[in-house]
Amino acid sequence: MSLAVTLSRAQEGVTAPQVIVEVHLSGGLPCTNIVGLPEAAVREARDRVRVAIQNTAFEYPNRRVTVNLAPAELPKDGGRFDLAIALGILAASGQVPREKLDDCEFLGELALTGSLRSVSGVLPALLRARSRGRRVVVPRENAAEAALVPDVDVRVADTLAEVCGWLRGAHELSMPVGIPSDGGAEDGPDLADVRGQLQARRALEITAVGSHHLLLIGPPGTGKTMLAERLPGILPPMSESEALETCAVLSVAGQTADLARWRRRPFRSPHHTASAVALVGGGSYPRPGEISLAHNGVLFLDELPEFSRHVLEVLREPMESGHIMISRAARQSTFPAQFQLVAAMNPCPCGYVGDPSRRCQCTPDQIQRYRSRISGPLLDRIDLCVEVPPVPLAELGSPRSERDEDSATVRERVLKARRQSLMRAGRPNAEISTRELERDCALGPAERRWFETALERLGLSARAYHRVLRVARTIADLDGGAALLEREHLAEALQYRRL
Template sequence: MSLAVTLSRAQEGAAAPQVVVEVHLSGGLPSTSIVGLPEAAVREARDRVRVAIQNTAFEYPSRRITVNLAPAELPKDGGRFDLAIALGILAAGSQVPRERLDDCEFLGELALSGELRPVPGILPALIRARRCGRRIVVPRANAAEAALVGEGDILLADSLAEVCAWLRGQGELASPATADLDTPPHGGPDMRDVRGQHQARRALEIAAAGGHHILLIGPPGTGKTMLAERLPGIMPAMTESEALESCAIRSLAGEPVDPADWRRRPFRAPHHTASGVALVGGGSLPRPGEISLAHNGVLFLDELPEFSRHVLEVLREPLESGQIAISRAARQATFPAEFQLVAAMNPCPCGYQGDPLHECRCTPDQVARYRTKISGPLLDRIDLCVEVPRVPIADLSAPRGPHDDDTATVRKRVVAAREKALMRAGQPNAELSVVNLERDCALPSAEREWLEGVLDKKGASARAYHRILRVARTIADIEGGPGCVEQVHLAEAMHYRRF
């Protein structure tokens, strides 16, 4: 029998669908053809594989070789299928045993010498193969990412010759070292570095506890960026599943993954000149953008009005759905994008409106044009809007007060509040559905009438009503007590709202 089957995995967005590599040897003039919707890099694999097999002291069959990559409708790109194709050819020619291929998957690009080169974006394939209960052989250069998934089901190899020796029972392949799941992320900037700004600190704690989006408004140099950089540190630690998801996105984007610091929440701060594709992802072969790289972490947009209006508008759907679907003529991909938005802006073009120490020279029309760069629908999706005023110079050198808690202290309160939400609804308060919101934020008649009256006067939308309830629910969780939402919680939540 001159038919052999090996298994590999393609890359399709954040998914890693299985690819069955079928190799058939038949009579006729010697030739090699690859079918199954291969891109140029995959079609070129026939030359890489042929030379690699010859340089590994195996015989390349002088027969007609047909390689089928199934399913046929799935586009295949890159050199990740080289190892699976080479092993299929060798197995079809009875140079390696076919039965050893049954429960294994193979990923790796072949050099002409037969050495294995790393595969970009390999982490989703490793996770998927492990869930399917199969062993997977990958290049040793991908050991750092393989260490995050665990040992046992993942094997590392340096060359085609080493893999063939293992299949023949003439050696063993190494397993990656397992990353320490209990190691906390490295320390980041501390909340105690922020002097003053007690209202902004309070809002940041609420945002971390409930997963709410926040907008910081203030003159230049008042600490908006300092506050944003400290949000990941006070957020609850990522679970193993969340950390793997975030690392998988970084792997797809070609960014290095550090096993020693893999549980740190992402913090992405793209420049305001970033394009819409850079922010949400795209390209002929769709790649994740900044919002996906911030998955399970923080996306910081400094100088928010300086971003293109078109770029800002593409954020509206991901803010609601937690994912981004990218469609191109030949490829479609979906990437997760459950990020927490932290935006910062000046109150006016010159930045000094309302500053007691600097005169604002902007006209009312200039201020209006500046603020209308942020659309109402986008602003409506931001739960907390906070003024960050100038801190007196004397306060910068004054002794820290009792409310200037460090990051560890604030994180304890945030974790306690988040655990209440998870026990009650299984999700952060910012993600509560309307049904769960009506159950968990049921208001007494007096509080409900008061809230409805205030919101009617302000012309609030239904989305604003629900978001105020979610923020009030988070404030109640932080404060503890009986657990019900009270009027004081509603009043503070509305104080953070821009109508």
């Protein structure tokens, strides 16, 4: 029988659908055909595989070789199928045992020398293989990434010859060695470096507890960027499932995570010249953008009005849904995008309107045009808008006071308050549903009448009504976790809706 079957995984978004590699040898003029909707890189595998087999001291069959990649309707690209194709050819020609291929999946690109090169998207492939109970063989360059996935039998190899020797029973392939993780502890920028800004620090703490979106507004040099950069230091560490999701997005994007700190929440800060595709992802072969690379972490947009309005508008849907679907003519991919948006902006083009120490040079029309670059629907999705005023020079030069708490102190309060929301709803307050909102954000009769009157006077939308309640619930959690929201919780949440 001149037929062999091996298994591999394609890359489609952050999923890894199974690909069955069928190899058949038949009579006729020697040639190699690859079918099953292969892209250019896959079609070129016939030359890479032939030379790699010959340079590994195996015999390439002098027959007609047909390679079918099933399912046929799934597009296949990249060099990730090289190893599976080579082993299928060797098994079909009787040079390696067929029965050893049944419960294994193979990923890896072959060099002409027969060595294995790393491929992207290994982490999603391992997660899917784990659910099927199969062992996986990957290049050694992907070993550190493969070690992140527990409860899966992963083997690493340097060359095609090593894999063939393992299949023949000549030796064992090594398993990846995990890298010790710091558990999410932060040694980055500390909140103690920020002097003053008590309201902004309070808003940052509320943001960390409830995973809310935050907008910082103030003149240049008041510490907006400093505050935003210190948010990851007070956020709770990611759970194992969250960390694997985030690393899977990086793997699909072809980026290498800091594996020693893989439990830390990502912090992405794209420049304001970034395009819509760079922000949300795209391309003819869809790749994740910045919002997906910030999944379970922070997306910081500095100088918010300098971003193109079209670029900002593409944020609106993923801010609500927590994912982004990218559709192209040939394929459609969905990427996760559960991020916290933290943005910073000046109050006017020159930046000094309302600054007591410097005179603003902008006209009212210029200020209006500047602020109108951010649409009302986008602002409506931001939970907290906070003014960051200039800090007096005397306070900047003074020693650190008790009010200037460090990140570790604030983080303890954040973890305590976050635990309450997780025990109550299983998720941060910003992500609770409308039904859960009615259950967890109960108001007394007097508080409800006062709250409805305040909403009418402020002219807030239904979305803003729900978001204010979520922020008030977070404030109540920081205040001890009262079952009923008090008027002071509602009042503080309402003051953050000002712009």
